[in-house]
Amino acid sequence: MVEIELDGQKVEVLEGSTVMHAAEKAGTYIPHFCYHKKLSIAANCRMCLVDVEKAPKPMPACATPVTQGMVVHTKNDKAIKAQKGVMEFLLINHPLDCPICDQGGECQLQDLAVGYGAGESRYQEEKRMVFHKDVGPLVSMQEMSRCIHCTRCVRFGQELAGVMELGMSHRGEHAEIETFVGMSVDSELSGNMIDLCPVGALTSKPFRYSARTWELSRRKSVSPHDSTGANLIVQVKHDKVMRVLPLENEAVNECWIADRDRFSYEALNTDDRLTRPMLKQGGEWKTVDWQTALEYVANGLKQIKSEYGVDSIGTLASPHSTLEELHLASSLMRGLGSENIDYRLRNADFTSSSLVRWLGTSIASLSQLQRVLVVGSNLRKDHPLFALRIRQSVRNGCVLSTVNSLNELPLTDAWAMPVSNALLASSENWAQSLANVAAVIAVEKGVIAPVSGEVTETAKAIALSLMSGERKAILLGNAAAHHANASSLLALANWIGEQCAASVGYLTEAANTVGAQFVNALPGNGGLNAGQMLDGRLKAVILLNNEPEFDSAPGVQSKASLNSSQMVVTLSPFKANMSFSDVMLPISPFTETPGTFINAEGRIQSFHAVVKPNGETRPAWKVLRVLANLLGLPGFNFESSSDVLKSIRDADASHIASDRLGNAIQHEVDVSAVSGPAPVVASIYQLDGLVRRATSLQLTADARKAASFEGAGA
Numbered sequence: 001m002v003e004i005e006l007d008g009q010k011v012e013v014l015e016g017s018t019v020m021h022a023a024e025k026a027g028t029y030i031p032h033f034c035y036h037k038k039l040s041i042a043a044n045c046r047m048c049l050v051d052v053e054k055a056p057k058p059m060p061a062c063a064t065p066v067t068q069g070m071v072v073h074t075k076n077d078k079a080i081k082a083q084k085g086v087m088e089f090l091l092i093n094h095p096l097d098c099p100i101c102d103q104g105g106e107c108q109l110q111d112l113a114v115g116y117g118a119g120e121s122r123y124q125e126e127k128r129m130v131f132h133k134d135v136g137p138l139v140s141m142q143e144m145s146r147c148i149h150c151t152r153c154v155r156f157g158q159e160l161a162g163v164m165e166l167g168m169s170h171r172g173e174h175a176e177i178e179t180f181v182g183m184s185v186d187s188e189l190s191g192n193m194i195d196l197c198p199v200g201a202l203t204s205k206p207f208r209y210s211a212r213t214w215e216l217s218r219r220k221s222v223s224p225h226d227s228t229g230a231n232l233i234v235q236v237k238h239d240k241v242m243r244v245l246p247l248e249n250e251a252v253n254e255c256w257i258a259d260r261d262r263f264s265y266e267a268l269n270t271d272d273r274l275t276r277p278m279l280k281q282g283g284e285w286k287t288v289d290w291q292t293a294l295e296y297v298a299n300g301l302k303q304i305k306s307e308y309g310v311d312s313i314g315t316l317a318s319p320h321s322t323l324e325e326l327h328l329a330s331s332l333m334r335g336l337g338s339e340n341i342d343y344r345l346r347n348a349d350f351t352s353s354s355l356v357r358w359l360g361t362s363i364a365s366l367s368q369l370q371r372v373l374v375v376g377s378n379l380r381k382d383h384p385l386f387a388l389r390i391r392q393s394v395r396n397g398c399v400l401s402t403v404n405s406l407n408e409l410p411l412t413d414a415w416a417m418p419v420s421n422a423l424l425a426s427s428e429n430w431a432q433s434l435a436n437v438a439a440v441i442a443v444e445k446g447v448i449a450p451v452s453g454e455v456t457e458t459a460k461a462i463a464l465s466l467m468s469g470e471r472k473a474i475l476l477g478n479a480a481a482h483h484a485n486a487s488s489l490l491a492l493a494n495w496i497g498e499q500c501a502a503s504v505g506y507l508t509e510a511a512n513t514v515g516a517q518f519v520n521a522l523p524g525n526g527g528l529n530a531g532q533m534l535d536g537r538l539k540a541v542i543l544l545n546n547e548p549e550f551d552s553a554p555g556v557q558s559k560a561s562l563n564s565s566q567m568v569v570t571l572s573p574f575k576a577n578m579s580f581s582d583v584m585l586p587i588s589p590f591t592e593t594p595g596t597f598i599n600a601e602g603r604i605q606s607f608h609a610v611v612k613p614n615g616e617t618r619p620a621w622k623v624l625r626v627l628a629n630l631l632g633l634p635g636f637n638f639e640s641s642s643d644v645l646k647s648i649r650d651a652d653a654s655h656i657a658s659d660r661l662g663n664a665i666q667h668e669v670d671v672s673a674v675s676g677p678a679p680v681v682a683s684i685y686q687l688d689g690l691v692r693r694a695t696s697l698q699l700t701a702d703a704r705k706a707a708s709f710e711g712a713g714a
Contacts, residue, residue, distance in 0.1 A: 011025055041063050043060045140208055153177065167180065216237050253385050315340065320688050342529050359600040368471055374403075375474070377402075381683070386507060440460045444463065472501065478679070481679075570584045587623055592609050624636075
């Protein structure tokens, strides 16, 4: 530890820290623009100049390392004069357009100009003008004359997003931040550059000119998309979601969110919202009241149960649904006497397990790994925030290995980080690839491998890397979870993890994949799994918050199967499944209902509704409760979602106990080629109904690429 004196106060900080770190520890604010705690030091704005005794001139606090006995003044005349001088230079070319700037009211330059800016400018020459740039549908660079060249956006792309899409060209008054060769900004984390910009140079294109920051209410929520469970601030005006920003949580999402977390709110205000219950009569959709719709469903279920038996009724539930919704959906099915409920819509292997398949470690630990093997994942697109953390580990020396499919891009570009070892093979050969790694470990340790494998150069490199180092993880991605030989992949990963002292886990697909397992939204003894329910065996199907055409392994083929059912009930926030549904019940998206998600690491996160339900939309837990009451089922007398959560806790179904968390299974390893289609993995902006209907996200390069890929018949 090093002790310095800061404004007369003794402060102890770690050796190698800067004056800025010491000031933060002492609770002293030093004005700054280019400094950010998550980015490297640039020291190019000079706003943080402070007076260091015995130094010949003011020094930048962000780039000045502390030394024993150093005496620093941040608020004496010398420091204040230096800071005001810097502010005068920053404002020389800055346009006077605060009244129309989207950053107005939350602008760092605006705030600091009040304290450090002069009442009038001595600059008489013409201000410079920087031509606007179009870099895509999400980030607006229409007013780059406001840029103060802090380079936060450049460093974020290079260091955290892994793609240096922006850079500074030219010098002096001709310097400007831009993409090169007319490229767009296509990172799946690009919206964070908007948050980082301390002025109004980078703003949100979808939010542009729609509201003032002081008009917005700020309410906490949790992302409903991937399994990170990113914490959000949802900004609301007149009961309409206007903008979504990150809520800092170091243990989960730090201070970042993915673009689909940030911009999917656009879907909430589209014409595609289902706002009133609808029945199909004579092939035409009619709007009805809730009582009529629910009685129709209840009577239909009773009739089908009486005529065909309870085994002809089933529920397909989305893993993006809340814990309360999944619990009531499974309770309703079991109350009827049916075990036909499943959330694993995209899976091909339905081997049961008494253990919950989860990440196997904490999310925060992904930033400190020394060795990691990722199997069957397009990590950067499937889990942007997990990729960001692993990218941090790789920057600090972590050896990243992968077993994956061949990719049209070089792996370093596809993953936006260096991949040290890659076993690239078609998906049916992934089990054999892992068996090869296991064979090397068996030879090195003198043990018997679980299955025969070939000792190849790449397999040996992966095995030796996992056998060295301390903090290690083997992570199975979405494609591994959806694989037709998923159980063998998991069994091999567990054997390798045990031999190498590495944690083993699934990155998990959706916001509540872990939660769905905790509340047992899975078929019981004799129950049909999702694949069987989608092959036309059911007479009555309840679809909770999903569109099988897009959200299931059979895809378009599921439409024909569901058309053969006598009654299909869709509970959705959107006008979905209209071609084969008989009833559509409008349920609330995550912004209009309280609920709970359990993320990949097993963290329970509850949230409240941030706006009132749209039209006659109702929270799905209420719809399921009333439907159960109409069916005469006991145990559904809940007054609130918190009552439902309490009943789950009382039943010990959602309590995260060590004896339920785990990925091990007792299953024979089969490395033979598996017949059937490749694993079904939704592209980044097709994952759920919200992102599919977010206009700006569908205009991105990732969405266009996925559309062209599907259009080519791949």
